[in-house]
Amino acid sequence: MKILFIGESWVIHMIHSKGYDSFTSTKYEEGATYLLSCLKQAGIEVDYMPAHEVQVRFPKEIEELKKYxxxxxxxxxxxTFLLQNPTFYQMEVVPNALGLIREYVENGGGLLMIGGFLSFMGIEGKANYKNTVLAEVLPVEMLDADDRVEIPQGANPKTILKHKITENIENWPAFLGYNKFKAKKEAEVLVKIQEDPFIVLGSYGKGKTAAFASDCAPHWGTTEFMEWEYYQPIWVRLLNYLKQN
Structure with a gap:
């Protein structure tokens, strides 16, 4: 099995003030390192594309996506997908990257969106997937604005539907937040958190889709989640479900 994993990277620019004087520093981080290592250990081949590389590396042709x-x-x-450099700076007409993903799923590919500050609608609505072509592809209906639910006290999801993805999983570790959305009528809700959908499965055209409401890593994903015995199995099962027949 081969997947294309996109996102989970960021640059932090800091100002250090020490009395009268100050200086700046910058650091680069990736959030999915542990998850990707777990997938590779399970025999899944991963092409990882950090967020800042989408500008120069995301495929321009559907044929390049079909290998996944x-x-x-x-x-x-x-x-990040819609405002690529040629369009933003040179006003060039280029393929809609999210449109290519939609076409890929319609033709039989799998799509999983994992929660975070810039997933679904995200912080201040800036992820804004509701107003893109992926709104019709994903198995959920997104809110019109900021969809984050912050839970500093923690909340434990509950499995509500038996499925090969949730097999033997009854007790979930705590999470510190998630993206709030509703499942589409034809979708399946496997897990809930605070009465909201947590894992949702669906389909689009010939392909399969899934939504995971919380984070694959800190901060919403707790240390307890990262160390959970089903951490690797839940992701492997989700991806196997999405795999083309």
């Missing part, structure tokens, strides 16, 4: 069994989008907003 599934695409995973995690904590990366729609603007």
């Amino acid at each position: 069994d599934a695409i995973v989008l995690s904590d990366i907003g729609s603007n």
Whole structure:
């Protein structure tokens, strides 16, 4: 199995003030390192595309996407795909990257969106996937604005539907937040958190889709989740579900 995993990277620019004087520093981080290592250990081949590389590396032709069994989008907003350099700076007409993903799923590919500050609608609505072509592809109906639910006290999801993805999983670790959305009528809700959908499965055209409401890593994903015995199995099962027949 081969997947394309996109997102989960960021640059932090800091100002250090020490009395009269100050200086700046910058650091680059990736949030999915542990998840990707777990997938590779399970025999899944992963092409990882950090958020800032979408500008220069995301395929321009549908044929380039067809080599993948599934695409995973995690904590990366729609603007990164829609406002690429040739269009933003040179006013060039280029293929809609999200349109290519829609076509890929319609033709039999799998799509998983994982929650985060820039997933679904995201912080201040900046992820903004509701107003893109992926709104019709994903198995959920998104809110019109900021969809984050912050839970500093923690909340434990509950499995509500038996499925090969949730097999033997009854007790979930706590999460510190998630993206709030509703499942589409034809979708399946496997897990809920605070009465909201947590894992949702669906389909689009010939392909399969899934939504995971919370984070694959800190901060919403707790240390307890990262160390959970089903951490690797739940992701492997989700991706196997999405795999093309």
